[in-house]
Amino acid sequence: MESPSLRIALQKSGRLTEKTTALLQSIGLKFDTYKDHLLIRCRNYPIELLFVRDDDIPEYVEDGVCDLGFVGANVVAERRADVDILKELDYGHCRLCIAAPKEHGIREASQLGGKRIATSYPNLTRDYFEGIGQTVDIVEISGSVEIAPKLDVADAICDLVSTGSTLRANGLSEVETIFRSQTQLVRTRKQLSAEKTELINKLLIRIHGQQKAQSSRYIMMNAPAASLDRIRGIIPALKSPTVLPLAEEGMIAVHSVIPIDRFWEVMEELREAGASGIVILPIESMID
Numbered sequence: 001m002e003s004p005s006l007r008i009a010l011q012k013s014g015r016l017t018e019k020t021t022a023l024l025q026s027i028g029l030k031f032d033t034y035k036d037h038l039l040i041r042c043r044n045y046p047i048e049l050l051f052v053r054d055d056d057i058p059e060y061v062e063d064g065v066c067d068l069g070f071v072g073a074n075v076v077a078e079r080r081a082d083v084d085i086l087k088e089l090d091y092g093h094c095r096l097c098i099a100a101p102k103e104h105g106i107r108e109a110s111q112l113g114g115k116r117i118a119t120s121y122p123n124l125t126r127d128y129f130e131g132i133g134q135t136v137d138i139v140e141i142s143g144s145v146e147i148a149p150k151l152d153v154a155d156a157i158c159d160l161v162s163t164g165s166t167l168r169a170n171g172l173s174e175v176e177t178i179f180r181s182q183t184q185l186v187r188t189r190k191q192l193s194a195e196k197t198e199l200i201n202k203l204l205i206r207i208h209g210q211q212k213a214q215s216s217r218y219i220m221m222n223a224p225a226a227s228l229d230r231i232r233g234i235i236p237a238l239k240s241p242t243v244l245p246l247a248e249e250g251m252i253a254v255h256s257v258i259p260i261d262r263f264w265e266v267m268e269e270l271r272e273a274g275a276s277g278i279v280i281l282p283i284e285s286m287i288d
């Protein structure tokens with residue numbers, strides 16, 4: 001029987017846990033987390049959160065035990081999970097890399113044909129080597145893959161990298177990135193009730209609004225009315241800016257939204273155009 005609440009799987013304890021729970025809270029879900037509780041009910045929505053190992057999330061979602069899941073793209077791709085990817089979430093970034101002992105001087109993955117590659121990602125690794133027309137001997141290891149060459153269990157490894165310090169500490173150098181990953185929101189392909197579908201759509205709109213808000217800032221400034229056209233040209237406005245007359249003759253206030261990555265550039269250009277009293281504010285959410 002279909003559960004009446006939307007059930008969402010997320011990592012119980014690991015690199016994605018904090019950011020995933022923070023994201024859910026930032027879109028208005030109210031819940032408390034308890035160390036020993038695996039299934040937690042939201043106080044203000046018909047939503048249950050199931051806290052599990054990240055490796056189990058694709059299967060839970062595939063089987064419909066959970067309707068949604070927050071999980072690394074690396075896990076989804078390795079499991080070849082039969083799920084729909086609803087959103088890339090821009091956290092938990094990492095790369096699946098082939099690396100070999102520095103002293104071997106391996107420059108290209110094609111030099112590893114016939115060699116032993118230790119990895120926790122046998123499918124992605126095999127697919128990659130097949131793609132470049134090489135056969136390798138995959139040594140599947142569930143953790144601490146980076147020590148496999150030292151133990152002479154393998155000649156090279158294929159493992160996740162974020163800062164690269166684990167590779168460096170183990171005398172390994174990167175040969176090739178074979179997969180780029182970030183956290184994804186995935187949805188079951190099992191048929192869902194209209195209520196659940198509606199709830200998922202609402203969550204998606206909120207996540208989208210939250211992502212957009214995070215990458216934008218609200219900007220307010222004063223300027224001579226004569227500068228308005230120039231200012232309009234500088235602000236890559238998502239909407240046309242709000243323009244208000246000020247008490248001082250010939251002066252206006254301009255309010256708009258700017259993308260955060262152009263923040264400093266825009267500020268400097270605005271000052272040159274005559275803007276003053278520039279104020280930048282964070283935005284809670286943005287819904288189109």
Ligand code: PRT
Pocket residue numbers: 011012013014015016052053054055071072073074075092093094159160161162163164165166167181182183
């Ligand atoms: O217990 P559970 O099975 O749930 O957790 P886990 O130990 O399998 O996963 P966890 O918490 O380590 O990682 C969860 C997810 O975070 C991964 O599936 C990735 O999507 C993402 N992620 C992002 C990473 C990393 N960055 C990362 N650096 N996962 C693992 N690492 C490891 C990597 O395996 C290597 O050992 O960190 C080390 C390398 O890090 P750097 O910074 O030294 O390069």
Ligand code: ZN
Pocket residue numbers: 053054055
């Ligand atoms: Zn895991």
